[in-house]
Amino acid sequence: MKTTILINCPDQSGIISSVTGFIHRKGGNIIYIDQHVDKEAGVFFMRLESDFEKNIPAVQNLKQQFQEELAQSYQMKWSLHLGSTKPKMALFVSKYNHCLYDLLSRFNSGELEVDIPFILSNHSDLEYVAKQFDIPYYHIPVTKDTKVEAENRQLALLKEYNIDFIVLARYMQIITKKIIDHFPNKIINIHHSFLPAFAGAKPYHAAFERGVKIIGATSHYVTEELDAGPIIEQDVTTVTHAHSIKDFITKGRDLEKIVLSRAVKLHIRRKTMVYNNKTVIFS
Amino acid sequence: MKTTILINCPDQSGIISSVTGFIHRKGGNIIYIDQHVDKEAGVFFMRLESDFEKNIPAVQNLKQQFQEELAQSYQMKWSLHLGSTKPKMALFVSKYNHCLYDLLSRFNSGELEVDIPFILSNHSDLEYVAKQFDIPYYHIPVTKDTKVEAENRQLALLKEYNIDFIVLARYMQIITKKIIDHFPNKIINIHHSFLPAFAGAKPYHAAFERGVKIIGATSHYVTEELDAGPIIEQDVTTVTHAHSIKDFITKGRDLEKIVLSRAVKLHIRRKTMVYNNKTVIFS
């Protein structure tokens, strides 16, 4: 039974040896440790992959022992994940198909260990892609007047399908507190700029206007402040004076696909932790 | 006689054939053309390298003919540069030595075709580097009270040495209109962020605070608005949660050196033109 444990707690001496000792005593073999100390905040972070010879019923036992023997005294916030369970990912899209195609073809190739119960959109444009890949497609239009009702329908779907996290694959609507509160640090957005430069609408136009020589894309967890959530992954590509805004958009599409898919993979593999509006990305 | 001609003018049909025809008629062989049309602004840009068999006295003739036969009717802004003249570059520094060492060792290796008549600083810290490379070093302290006087001394030096352009190799003082007006698009600064993100003071600290995954450096011509001039060159490097601010600074130093030296080379080779607060960078 492969397990992944994520921990954060106030930094102090002895945590690593306590945790590794615990795993060893319980019959686990540690496959990989990665840890980090945020010295300014005085916080310790750790991710452990271990292999237990135990069967699944014993997991509850293990969790209780971890809580009692370790977590309480170190004031740990922690979670334990079994390697055998695939998270359920909902895809939100609008009209652009490039990130959607990219994620679905990776899913199809076995590159993403998730279930994708549905694709949701405020438009019907991409229903044909959902059909190509045989995934349910929900068209929930959003207008000023129907925003509240639309969010209720979204929440109902997310609940019905037991969704674990949401990927905004170029979903062109602002996600409100209502949804965010149900999925804290579980909504991944792709923004088509090198944040914090060019937050908000039309970043390629703003980048063109400024005459930058490099454009970027940023994947981040969605928080209430627009385009200001914890950054998971960024990448860039060079541009020149000879590129038009249309060229920026075309070059940017490749960035968006790569950066979003990397962030999704990190999330699926539970390699991200959020603290102080930043991410720790485990190796 | 190798010459470089830089042109910009309102875009219209026939410019390229007119200019290339002119060069041909005057006995020049065109070695390289690069051109660009800014379609939104309707402006045409061109850079031509040509080889003339003429001797230097004939250059004045050529310039006059170019003005009369071509430039007037096309409303060209243009300049003609002889390959044989080395521009004179002044280096302004404060306390950091990395960009200074980098530029001087490139100069020493013959990589930069310039003269460096002097190094100027508001501190005496880097005088030892100037001595290592046997270049005059002027220490002109700058305080609130002495700013005006210091600028007068700077201008006097720039004039005395016939300086063509200034490189701010991490010079930690704001350049005012007084100096800029004498060197429009001729003062190159290196800013230690991926502009327009993190303009102003302490960009590495701001980048660390925001939790970015990539840091950058930007070289630009200095204008009155701080860190908002035309961008010449940018580059980036990846960082992670594990990097401290000190690590950002160390990694950034390598970026600053590379980005500044590339901008300086482009300027020396007359491969930059400025329009609408943007640069055209010729290949």
Place this chain on the structure above:
Amino acid sequence: MKTTILINCPDQSGIISSVTGFIHRKGGNIIYIDQHVDKEAGVFFMRLESDFEKNIPAVQNLKQQFQEELAQSYQMKWSLHLGSTKPKMALFVSKYNHCLYDLLSRFNSGELEVDIPFILSNHSDLEYVAKQFDIPYYHIPVTKDTKVEAENRQLALLKEYNIDFIVLARYMQIITKKIIDHFPNKIINIHHSFLPAFAGAKPYHAAFERGVKIIGATSHYVTEELDAGPIIEQDVTTVTHAHSIKDFITKGRDLEKIVLSRAVKLHIRRKTMVYNNKTVIFS
């Protein structure tokens, strides 16, 4: 009528002004010139985009005049392409779907200005992708014994559909002289290494074995010598000791997609010329 002219000829003085003068006399407006001189070989290369106000019947005239007035005296090899004609691209695949999905989703988004008359494979595995995108799929198995017959069937299809160029989107069969002779510099392959390192089979395994810190992908025109044709495009990504061969393969897939699609776009836009087993890539 937008036209693209590609030229190469022995280098000499006056070519640029002759060609631009010709275009101008024939009523064309030059939109973009890019040229290159291979000084060692003494060869001149040029690509011109022009806009003519003429109608299509006049093209034959223009071609004849170009040949008589210019091409003969300069010994030019040249071609003229009308912007209105889309090239026909055949896709050859085997079992991997990532490059196929990537190209088809770009095609679907209007990013590739081609027709794709068919997909051909030596296996039936990817027929479902062809169906998703509603493109004919020909399954032509290849064994030692049937290689000759298979090539005849391939050639018949290529002829029947008037194919202009072939893209090997991870087609795992060697292309022989028989096919190459019909498509010189018109077959684009993606090799999953940074050529010339790791030519031949299993490059990711070889890269892993050598302990490299960077892996690459290379797109090139197919010539008789395996993996030794003119390189169109290359890109790389970093790897570490912690990556397994499987990780190399997964990371490499993203490279292969990007590098192949860039090469295909360059070819479609007629931005490539081949000389001395190298490419000139126009901007």
Place this chain on the structure above:
Amino acid sequence: MKTTILINCPDQSGIISSVTGFIHRKGGNIIYIDQHVDKEAGVFFMRLESDFEKNIPAVQNLKQQFQEELAQSYQMKWSLHLGSTKPKMALFVSKYNHCLYDLLSRFNSGELEVDIPFILSNHSDLEYVAKQFDIPYYHIPVTKDTKVEAENRQLALLKEYNIDFIVLARYMQIITKKIIDHFPNKIINIHHSFLPAFAGAKPYHAAFERGVKIIGATSHYVTEELDAGPIIEQDVTTVTHAHSIKDFITKGRDLEKIVLSRAVKLHIRRKTMVYNNKTVIFS
């Protein structure tokens, strides 16, 4: 007392908890762990940074206990390094000054925690640089006839100054077994290509000839087989058909500097381990 422990041993369950438990029992606080398992070879690697409140005399004790309590049973190869000791680095150069200037200016800025007792060269060309930085310079010419004698003089100097490791900063002589045997995995070379492509002499010329679109540099430990030692660091930069061999060389110089300095820093911080002609690079 800050210490770094490097370990490799046959992989088995329980190593991490044993080692972390040992450190904890001896009063050490683990600051950072990084580990790696080469699954094919079945070998475990670990690097531990710890903080001990002990004074230096106790280190011998600690080493003995580590050997007896842990290393023997796990068949570990291991080393323990005190943070307070700076390694001694010898610089070997020939005629190119760029890597030398780069390393010395980093050294001057406090970026490299080493001592540099001397610079050695087979030419006298760079003596002026050594003088600029006030470091002893030994000129030991090497010819076919004097090779053996020259090596003896080199070995004598390396011994006299208690040199820990050697950096070949573009030293254009082959290092023979005689020297290598005294400095196994302790001689760092910079090769100006993306190895294994273009090993041997004139790699930029070979890269130009092949028409590659990317050039690289590789830093590796020197072994008896030329340019085939364990790779520490690689990086690349793009080139085009428009770049001459001279451009390759100029662009490559920046790569060489960056790649060599990164490798030197990794070595100084004891972040490298060699196994099966590959490196493990700790984070």
